[in-house]
Amino acid sequence: MKGDVMCFHAVVYNIMIIGEAANMLTKEFREEHPETPWRNIIDMRNVLVHGYYMASPLFIWETCTNDLGPLLEQVKGYVSELKK
Numbered sequence: 001m002k003g004d005v006m007c008f009h010a011v012v013y014n015i016m017i018i019g020e021a022a023n024m025l026t027k028e029f030r031e032e033h034p035e036t037p038w039r040n041i042i043d044m045r046n047v048l049v050h051g052y053y054m055a056s057p058l059f060i061w062e063t064c065t066n067d068l069g070p071l072l073e074q075v076k077g078y079v080s081e082l083k084k
Helices: 004-026 028-034 039-052 056-065 068-083
Strands: none
Touching: 028 039, 039 068, 056 068
């Protein structure tokens, strides 16, 4: 049980980091890549940082299972673009 709580908090923390990283991208970069829901990513970070008590474990789980995989693929594509 304690491991589950630690895992949950680790996942929340990493989602916050992703949101902070998205917020640090230039406005131009985000506008050039509208297929990524930047505003949603940044807003989720804000909710987790400022209203963490409102984040349900189910919402976090759905984000992990449904959203992080596609986001990872998009980010890999952006890194490849930047390397060219």
